Amino acid sequence: MKTWKILAGLVLAVALVAWPFFVENRFLIHIATMVCMYALLALSMNLMLRIGQLSLAHGAIMGIGAYTSALVMMSLGFPFAVGFLLSGVVGGLVSLIIGPILLRIRGVYFVLLTFAFGEIVLLTFIEWVDVFGGVNGIFGVPRAQIFGFVLKDKALSYLMALAMAAGGFFLLRAIYRSEFGAIMETLEDDEDLARSLGVNAMAYRLAVFVLSGAMAGFAGGFYASYFTFVSPGAFNFWAAVNLIVINVLGGIASPIGVILGAAILVPLPELFRDAVQYQVLFYGLALIVFLKFMPDGLYGLIGKIRGKRNDR
Amino acid sequence: MLQLLIQILMNGLMMGLVYIMMALGFTLIFGIMRIVNFAHGEFYMLGAMAVMLLFSTLGINYFAAVLLAAIIVAVIGMVIERLLLRQFVGRELNGMIMTLAIAITLKAGATIIFGPQEMSIPRPVSGVTNIAGILIPNDRMLVGAIAIAILVLFYFFLRYARAGLAMRAVAQDWEAAALQGIRPQRIYLLSFGIGCALAGLAGALMAPIYTVSPFIGEVPMLKAFIVVILGGLGSLPGAVVGGLLLGVVEAGVATFINTTVATMVSFALVVVILLFRPAGLMGQSR
Numbered sequence: 290m291k292t293w294k295i296l297a298g299l300v301l302a303v304a305l306v307a308w309p310f311f312v313e314n315r316f317l318i319h320i321a322t323m324v325c326m327y328a329l330l331a332l333s334m335n336l337m338l339r340i341g342q343l344s345l346a347h348g349a350i351m352g353i354g355a356y357t358s359a360l361v362m363m364s365l366g367f368p369f370a371v372g373f374l375l376s377g378v379v380g381g382l383v384s385l386i387i388g389p390i391l392l393r394i395r396g397v398y399f400v401l402l403t404f405a406f407g408e409i410v411l412l413t414f415i416e417w418v419d420v421f422g423g424v425n426g427i428f429g430v431p432r433a434q435i436f437g438f439v440l441k442d443k444a445l446s447y448l449m450a451l452a453m454a455a456g457g458f459f460l461l462r463a464i465y466r467s468e469f470g471a472i473m474e475t476l477e478d479d480e481d482l483a484r485s486l487g488v489n490a491m492a493y494r495l496a497v498f499v500l501s502g503a504m505a506g507f508a509g510g511f512y513a514s515y516f517t518f519v520s521p522g523a524f525n526f527w528a529a530v531n532l533i534v535i536n537v538l539g540g541i542a543s544p545i546g547v548i549l550g551a552a553i554l555v556p557l558p559e560l561f562r563d564a565v566q567y568q569v570l571f572y573g574l575a576l577i578v579f580l581k582f583m584p585d586g587l588y589g590l591i592g593k594i595r596g597k598r599n600d601r
Numbered sequence: 602m603l604q605l606l607i608q609i610l611m612n613g614l615m616m617g618l619v620y621i622m623m624a625l626g627f628t629l630i631f632g633i634m635r636i637v638n639f640a641h642g643e644f645y646m647l648g649a650m651a652v653m654l655l656f657s658t659l660g661i662n663y664f665a666a667v668l669l670a671a672i673i674v675a676v677i678g679m680v681i682e683r684l685l686l687r688q689f690v691g692r693e694l695n696g697m698i699m700t701l702a703i704a705i706t707l708k709a710g711a712t713i714i715f716g717p718q719e720m721s722i723p724r725p726v727s728g729v730t731n732i733a734g735i736l737i738p739n740d741r742m743l744v745g746a747i748a749i750a751i752l753v754l755f756y757f758f759l760r761y762a763r764a765g766l767a768m769r770a771v772a773q774d775w776e777a778a779a780l781q782g783i784r785p786q787r788i789y790l791l792s793f794g795i796g797c798a799l800a801g802l803a804g805a806l807m808a809p810i811y812t813v814s815p816f817i818g819e820v821p822m823l824k825a826f827i828v829v830i831l832g833g834l835g836s837l838p839g840a841v842v843g844g845l846l847l848g849v850v851e852a853g854v855a856t857f858i859n860t861t862v863a864t865m866v867s868f869a870l871v872v873v874i875l876l877f878r879p880a881g882l883m884g885q886s887r
Contacts (some may be wrong), residue, residue, distance in 0.1 A: 294817050329672060339689030390876060397693045401830055405871040408823070412865045487611055530701055536680055544712050566712040577685060 305451060309444035318443040320556050322515065324557030325450035326508055327535060328551035330455040332530035333504035335547050336497050340467075341477040342392065342399050345529045349407035350502050352414065354380040354509025356421060359519050360431040373510045380506015381499045388498040389473040392491065407526050414521040426520025435516040446515055453511060454548070457504055461544045472498060534572070538579050540586025549587050604734050608731070608854045613708060615741045617848025618748035622762070622803040623821050624757065624840040626796030632835030636686060636696040640704040641800050641825055642818025648674045648709065648801030649808035649817060653722050663725040667747075667805040674801025675794040682793035686828035690789060702782040704818075713814035719812040733832060746804045751802060768792050774837065788802045830871045833851075835882020 309318045328350060330367040337344045354376035387406065394402050405423055414421040421427070430493040433440040433449060440446045464470050484490050513519045531554075538552020554572075561568035583590055623645065630638045651670035655661045661669070681703060689696035726739045759765035770778040771788040779785055803821065811817065828847050832839025849868055854863035874881060 292721060341694070343697070360860050394875060396880060397631075397697070397834070398875055400637070400694075401826065402872060402875045404826070405830075407870045409865055409868045409872070412861055412868070416861045416865065441745065456782060533698060535702070566717075568711060569705060570709035573702050573704075573709055576702035576775070577699070580695065580702060581688070585693070 297386060306448065307335055309447050315443050319448050319465070320448045320559060321409075322443070322450045324551050324555045325447070325454040326511060326515075327452040327531070327555050328452075328548050329504060329530045330508045330565060331535040331547045331551050332454075332461050332544060333501045333508070334529070335461065335536055335541060335544065336501040336504075338533075338536055338541050339473050339477060340494055340497050342395070342494070342498075343405045343533065343573075344498075344501075345526045346391075346403035346407040346410070347501070347505050347532060348408035348524040348526055350380050350383060350505040350507040350527030351512065351528065352519070352521065353383055353488065354506030355513040355524070356414065356427070356509075356520045357506070358429050358510035359513045360420070362431050369431060372496025372505070373433070373514070376513070377503045377507035380509065381503030383506075384499045384502025385495070388495045388502075389491070392494045392498060401530075407529065411521050411525055414524075420558050421521075426518055428518045428519045430513045430565030432517060436526065440514075450511060450515075458544050458548060465544070469493075469529070483555065490530045502600075519520060528598055534576055536586075537576065538586055540590075542585065542592075543588050546588030553587070603854075608735050609856050610849060611735055611737060612856075613849030613852035614639065614845065615745050615848070616852065617845040618745050618752075618804050619807060619821070619826045620828050621841050621844030622748055622799050623825035624832070624844050625752075625837060626799035627667075627825040627837055628769075628832070628837060629798040631801075631829070633768060634690045634789050635693055636694075636700065636847055637693065638833075639697060639700040639797070639822070640681075640818075641709060641796075642801035642822025642825070643704050643707040643711075644674050644678060644732050645804035645807075645821045646711060646799040646815060646818035646877040647677060648804030650711060650804075650815075651729075651801070652805040652808045653720060653813050656725075657722050663809075667802065670805040671798045671802045674804075675798035678797025678801075682790055686793065687789060697743045707816050715815060717815060721797070721812050723807045724809045726785045727757045731856040740744070740810055744810065748803075751799070755799070757798060760813060764788075764791060766810055819850070827867050827871050829881075831874055831882060836881060839881050846882075 309321070330347070334344070334347055336346070357379040358369075358372040358376035358559075361367050361375050362369060390397065391402055414426075415424055415447065417423075434445065435445075435449070438445065440449060465473075471512060472483060472488055475488070475520040476490055476493060480490050483493075509524075512523070535554050536547055537550075538554055539548070540546030555573065558565075558568045579586065585592070621691075623641065626644075627638055627641050630636055630641075648670045651661075651673045652666050655666035655669055656663050663850050685699060685703060686696065689699050724740050726743055728739045730737050730739055730742060759769060759852075767778065767783045767793065768788050770781065770783055771792075775785045778788075804817070807821075824847065828840055828843040829848060832841070832843030850870070851860075851863045851867060854866050
């Protein structure tokens with residue numbers, strides 16, 4: 290790698306970590322935190338899209354993580370670290386249990402199956418009022434604590450979210466560059482080929498699903514403590530749709546595209562704060578335009594421009 | 602007890618007929634275009650909005666308003682098909698994301714034009730008919746009767762009309778159909794229009810019974826999903842059987858437990874069917 294690239298990366302990293310301590314705008318920091326959280330979630334969706342299995346259950350899995358963390362802290366009295374850890378573990382565990390059943394199904398049927406599964410999870414949160422608090426959810430979830438510091442400060446919460454998003458990003462990049470990533474690609478393109486080479490396709494699919502579920506679970510654990518409440522409405526299938534939108538807009542082909550998608554789409558609603566309807570309309574129209582004219586997303590567009598430049 | 606069971610059956614049948622109208626369009630579009638139409642509920646909503654404008658605002662006769670609403674929704678659907686969906690025919694995942702985008706846009710557009718509040722429409726008929734202790738609201742009975750008439754009409758169209766035959770041919774094998782001189786593009790346009798018209802009709806008919814708002818499409822779409830999976834994606838007889846089944850099961854569970862559990866049961870049914878008979882109760886696997 291060229292020296293300037295390493296230098297640029299370092300500068301970017303320092304800037305990302307340091308800016309909230311200079312720009313003390315709570316609102317801006319909040320938006321940045323959301324970008325990071327959605328980046329992690331969208332990355333977890335990216336894993337599924339890479340193996341060609343679009344999951345509408347990811348909102349529900351994030352919800353499972355959020356409720357796990359909230360209940361472990363509030364009902365069982367464990368500290369945040371345990372609750373947060375378990376949010377990811379349980380997210381992955383649920384995926385491990387349902388994966389072997391759900392992943393047998395492909396294509397549209399998988400989408401519909403995960404959709405139905407998500408709805409069942411959501412309805413369980415709503416119906417089982419004693420444990421999950423029904424439609425209102427659970428209030429007063431303890432804030433995040435790291436080494437005894439309560440993350441009441443917005444900047445510290447942002448740093449935690451940034452660390453999670455960065456962790457997800459580098460993990461995915463490493464995976465996609467490894468042999469595991471190459472096998473994932475064949476799973477989407479030509480599973481028969483992969484299997485004829487002795488690849489246990491189901492095991493790989495399951496591994497991807499579990500990792501993806503764990504990432505969504507961690508995001509849920511963060512969500513619960515950041516907002517200090519959880520309610521079922523936040524985890525319906527539109528939550529999963531949002532993650533798909535981020536992926537489509539940014540470009541599925543690269544984790545950088547996913548980050549780009551989150552960085553553009555999450556702050557977007559703030560431009561239309563006075564008129565929520567216009568914000569949703571714009572969201573829908575942008576998605577239509579991208580699907581119709583830029584199927585490879587922003588990252589694909591950048592790639593095309595670069596490609597043209599290199600041709601000269 | 603028997604009376605209660607018959608009452609549940611009647612309630613289930615009334616809801617089931619509406620579900621069937623939603624599900625038939627949904628499954629027709631999938632069978633022919635291989636597109637899962639996540640915007641189907643939005644066409645239901647547009648039908649309700651149209652009938653509200655025509656019937657309560659402009660004062661047109663209710664039945665004429667319902668018919669006009671169906672035509673308006675069909676035209677909107679065909680424009681959307683031509684402009685946005687055609688390139689996604691057969692590309693299931695991307696087509697699905699496109700219909701999601703259309704759903705978001707239509708809902709937001711309706712919210713901007715009509716506002717987010719719930720509005721009510723005067724009922725064209727009122728009162729309750731009592732048949733041997735079984736109570737049936739007259740407005741529901743009217744919806745049921747119109748629904749049955751539409752379903753019969755739809756059946757004869759598919760069975761005997763040239764266009765209906767062509768649609769079935771394209772659903773079976775579009776290449777073979779094209780070799781026979783059928784233009785698949787026209788069939789896509791026609792079937793999407795008909796599918797949307799059915800959804801619009803369902804919305805127009807149910808509008809006086811429930812309230813009207815930009816968000817009313819979501820529940821009927823979920824029901825259409827369930828029905829279509831029960832019956833088999835792309836299967837028309839399956840949509841009829843699935844609709845009746847869902848209507849009756851829901852009415853039963855809702856009477857004895859509650860509606861949340863009724864919805865859970867229906868989704869659990871969907872998971873089981875998808876796992877063990879992904880082609881549905883009536884569908885044939887390809």
